[in-house]
Amino acid sequence: MTEIRQQDAATQIVRRLDRVVREVIRPARVRQRSPLSVSARRVGGEPVSFAEGTRGDVAPLAVGDAWGRAWDTVWMHVSGSVPGEWDARTAAAVELEIDLGFTTAQSGFQAEGLVYTTDGSVVRALSPLNHRLPLQAGPGAAIEYWVEAAANPTLNNAHGTNLIPLAHLGSWESAGEEEIYRFAGAHLVVPEAEVVALAHDVDLLRGIATNDGTDVRRRDLILTAIERMLAVLDPTDVAGTAAAARHQLTDVLTSPAHASAMTLTAVGHAHIDSAWLWPLRETIRKCARTFSNVVTLMEDNPDFVFACSSAQQFAWMKEHYPDLYARISDAVARGQFVPVGGMWVESDTNMPSGESLVRQFVAGQGFFMREFGIECPEVWLPDSFGYTGALPQIARSAGARWFFGQKMSWNRTNRMPHHTFTWEGIDGSRILTHFTPVDTYNSDLSPFELGYAHGNFADHGQFSGGIVPFGYGDGGGGPTREMLEAGRRAADVEGLPRVRFGAPSEFFAQAEAEVADADPATWAGEMYLELHRGTYSAQVRTKRGNRRAESLLREAELWAATAAVRTGAPYPADQLRRIWERTLLLQFHDILPGSSISWVHADAERMHAEDAAVLEQIIEFSLAALAGPGDRTITVNGSPFPRRDILALGAGEPAPERAEIALDRVGDHHVLRSPHLTLHIAADGTFVSLHDRDSDRQLFSAEHPGNVLALYQDIPTDWDAWDVDAHYRDLEIPVSGPVDVSIADDGSAQVLISREFGSSRVDQSVTLMPDRPVVDIVTTVHWHEQQRLLKLAQPFRIDAPTSSAETQFGHVHRPTHVNTSWDEARFEVVAHRWVHVSDGVVGAAVVNDSTYGHDVTRFPGDESSPGYRTQVRQTLVRGPLYPDPESDQGQHTFRSRLVITPDVAGAVEEAYDLDTPIRTVTGGRLSVPPVAQVFGDGVVLHTVKLAEDGSGDLIVRAYESLGRPARARFVINADGLHEVDILERPAGPVALTRERELELDLRAFQIVTLRGRPRS
Incomplete structure (x- = not known):
């Protein structure tokens, strides 16, 4: 008691x-208060410049007046003077307070403002929890400012309901006419210190x-x-x-704090999503608002350090706000405004290709080195939805020593066992990694959060500290004076960890020193986020555009570099750089994953289409230069695995005769036959038999057929576009509509299948490859379902203990069983272009041209069809309602291949074949020697380009693809060949074994980049 x-x-x-x-x-924190006059000019539509926004008539704006339809901009003129009766001692304390009608429900995601002087200089931002501007103004001093007020829609009001319909989040044009904010006034105030x-x-x-x-x-x-x-x-x-x-x-x-208390390095931060619930154009303004706050705060707080990732955001400031950028540059030089991460944006790491992740660092580190002479020593990805096991090798090759993250704290099932540890990639590369123990990248340095970090930290026995990123993000304005005061009071006080302001590098250097003579715990391979699995499949058009951009960029660089070396054709470096930067931007972790509003994805689709058109022109120009004058028709293919039936530039051999595909009817089955496979397609469109002649194995059965469509209810617990929850499997909806199976009438040996269900239809064409054991499936989905999920299933008669899925520059093995909670949590996984399963004798791969979400399960057959099966399913399309209520409605086409191959080598080759179109060019040359070749089992020559520095040097990048050591022989048309890192800097001497040739021993999944001076 x-x-x-x-x-x-x-x-x-x-x-x-x-x-x-x-x-x-x-209420007593303000000693004096005096109102100011405000008038406004509504410009409507998209943002305009300061000169245009402040030119023209203005109308009075009183407290309580409505302003701003969703996404609109209103320019407000604020004027008045400091009251003459105020004491002169107020000169150092007077502040300008402007309330646009903010709510305190959240720090951002509502109206925002940017304050300008009358000459157009940026001062600082106005945001919900930070809308006072300190002044130096004595009694009688005139006050005059302009405010660019953005009526960005509020996600939720104080009652938890949407302030405007979700459809209004789609674009400015769809926003409606209602003005959604009420002005709350502008005042001069004097705080009571x-x-x-x-x-x-x-x-x-x-x-x-x-x-x-x-x-x-x-x-x-x-x-x-x-x-x-x-x-x-x-x-x-x-x-x-x-x-x-x-x-x-x-x-x-x-x-004072206890002697054993940990030390938290408080790093100013303002996580600004490069697009999400606002369009890209608004992100530019969000950055300007927050960064102006930061540099203003630094003027009075020399101990304050702010970390800012994403070179793209710096580049936007340089282009759109040069005066602010100059202030940022000065703060960078002082060591207060610290570029971190070394990437173009904080990208998703699940779905971008290996070359895309390389270029994130090439573009990001390149920008920071050019602009500030800084090479970022850390990767900074606190909000990406899981982390690929390919990242440690790529990061280390980009000069990074450390990795910072946070998102794994969101795991729904299992807790990550460490906060500071060594992360080992799929090739064996290692990087010191830290996840903030505060479990947020938007801390306010409150005692609760600091105490939580101390109690939550899992590695007290080996490390003495951690990082706490503090500041309001996404329009909240970044760190505040109040946060700095909280941090100073918590510097050394009993009951909390010690707090010091500093840069991430200060923490990591200390952590490195603490384990100089001892190895920390190691996590090997991918870090799979047990949440947000729906991002592998949402917004199909954005994902398809990304995959096509990556493929076209590879081709364009290959042919342009070859044309430059062989014919002297100009290399389109500036065009390629711009397209790479846009592609990298669209790989941001709320764009490529499909978790943004429809406006963002419409922009992404438009930009992908524009860039694809330019890349096609580059390819066409380069091939024409290579083919030379003449009227011969030459067929070319830029795959690393040139097909024997393609007369490619560089091959110079006649194409062999192609085998024919037989197509006939047996009962109610359509039967396709090639020299390798026999496929029976039933009247319901499923594959009831797939006989591999080479192994004499039957891969499907009537009881467990292939090519099965599976439809499910898809209503996740929390986050529509982000999540596919395990309970989706509880309610499968029968695909029981009309089915039509017929034969193509163009003589192409294709079986056509049409299925209807709900309000949707799926059309397929199926054929066999004549020269190899491959089933080609083109699936067109006319999708008009919401909150449903469609999968395409292939239950192979293969007992596979693990599956292999392509990841960046390699693949990852995952168990098909669910022995542990970690296994069970992987009910939906990401794969790039293929998933492969094998029993050690026979194997099969499902290869795709644009899907990422998959599930792989193992289950027993039945008495009539015994033996275990391994089912590979592609997630084709979903229909989430939030944040885009029209997500993925309409037509989508997916191309898949079922490849019978005992190991992953066949999957790797087939993926590149599907990825790379066969092209024709008219010219006189039958053969042009390639500028680079690689010989070695499983070693893929992926990238051929000219150097980023404009020197004209040839850059060649290859990787080991099969997951085992390999010897590679490179034949490259260049002198002075040497190995470089992915930033194209020397990584050690390479001895030439013969003229223009060298041999290298590669470890499993190793990436190697070579550089040399091309021979004419």
Whole structure:
């Protein structure tokens, strides 16, 4: 009973304190207040320049007036003067407060503003929890500013309902005419400094006292001091008694942290999604608002350090806000505004190709080195939805030593066992990794969050500290004065970890030193996020555009580099760089995953289409230069595995005769036959038999046929576009509509299948490859379902203990069983262009041209068809409602291949074949020698290009694809060949074995990049 009474007494003190803070202390933080005049000019539509926005008539804007339809911009003119009766001592304290109609429900995701001087210079931003601007203005001083106010739609109002319909999140044109904000006024205010300080003191002590980890004595001492403070504070004269009240708290505020307390490096941060619930154009303005806040805050706080990733966001500032960019550059030079990450954007890492991840660093590190002379030593990806096991090798080759993340704390099933550890990639490369123990990248440095970080940290025995990124993101304005005050008070106080402001590199250097003589724990391979699995499949058109861009960029660089070396044709470096930068931008972790509003995805589709057209022109120009004058028709293929039946530039051999595909009817079955396979297609469109003649194995059966469409209800618990939850499997919807199976009438030996269900239809064409054991399936989905999920299933008669799925520059093995909770959580996984299963003798791969989401399961057959099966399913399309209620409605075409191959080598080759179109060109040359070749089992020559520095050097990148050591022989038309990192800098000497040739021993999944001076 004594303990209960003590707890009750403590609760009563905290409740009393909360009321005093709410009703007495906070209202007394402002000593004086005076209104200003505001008038407004509505420009409508897309943003305009300062000159255009401030030119023209303005109308008065009073408190309570409505302004701004969704996505609109209103320019507000704020004017007045400091009251003459105010004391001159207010000159150093007066502040400009402008309230656009903010709610305090959240730090961002609503109206935002940017304050300008009358000459158009950016001052700082206005955001919900940070909308005061300190001034230096004495009595009678004139006040005049302009505010660019953005009526960005509020996601949720105070009642938790949508303020505007979701459809209005689609574009400015669809936003409707209703003005969605009410102006709350502009004032000059003078803070009461001692009362403000008292509020900070109380916030800190209350937080420590109520944290679960605070010991009883420390709690009681704090509560006793708070009681003394409350006894001294006079509610009728808060300003006059605040100093005396603060004095009662001195002892508990100055009690130092325990000797064993960890140290948290507080890094200013403002995670700004490069697009999400707003379009790309709005991100540019969000960056300007937040960055102006940051550099302004730095002027009075030289100890404040801010980390900013994404070279793209710096580049936007340089282009659109050159004056602000100059201030940022000065802060970078001082070491306060710290570029981090070394990437173009904080990209998704599940779906971009290996070359795309390479170019994220080529573009990002390149920008930071050119602009600031800085090479980022860390990767910075706190919000990406899981991390590919290919990343450690790519990051290390880009000069990174460290990796910072956070998102794995969102795991639904299993907890990551460490916060600071070594991450080992699929090739064996290692990188020191840290996940912030505060489990957020938007900390406010409150005692609760600091205490949580200390209690949550899993590696106290080996490491003494961690990183806490603090600041409001996504329009919240970044770090605030209040956060800096909270951090300073928590620098060395009993009951919390120590806090110091600093850069991420300071923490990582300390962590490296702490394990200089001991190895930390190691995590090997991919870090699969047990959440957001729907992002592998949402917004099919954006994903298809990305895959096509990656393929075309590879081709364009190959042919353009070959044409430049062989014919002297100009290399389109600037065009390629611009397209790469746009492709990298669209791989941001809320664009490529499909979790943005429809406006964003419409922009992505348009940009992909524009870039594809330019790349096709580059390819056409380069091939024409290579083919030379003449009227012969030459067939070319840019795959690393040139097909024997293609007369490619470089091959110079006649094409062999092609085998024919037989097509006939047996009962109600359509039967396709090639020299390798016999496929029976039933009247319902399923594959009831697939006989591999080479192994004499039957891969499907009537009881478990292939080519089965599976439709499910798809209503995740929390996040529509983001999530596919395991419970989707509980409700399968029969695909029981009309089915039509026929033969193509063009003589192409294709079986045509049409199925209807719900409001949708699926059309397929199926044929066999004449020269290899491959079934080619083209699936066109006319999709008009919502909150449903469509899969295409292939239950092979193969007992595979594991599956292999392509990832960047390699593949990853995953068990097909669910022995552990980690296995069970992987019910939906990502794969790039193929998934392969094998029993050690016979294997099969499902190859795709644009899908990423898959599931692979193992299950027993039945008495009539015994033996275990391994089912590979592609997730074709979904229909989430949020944040795009029309997500993926319409027509989509997917191309898949079923490849009978005992190991992954056949899958690798077939994926490149499907990825790379066969092209024809008219010219006179039958053969042009390739500029680079590689010979070695499983070694893929992926990239041929000219150097980024414009020197004209030839760059060749290859990788080992089969997951085993290999010897590779390179034949490259260049002198002075040497190995370089992915930033194209020397990585060590390479001895030539013969003229223009060299041999290298590669470890499993190793990437190698070579550089040399081309021979004419």
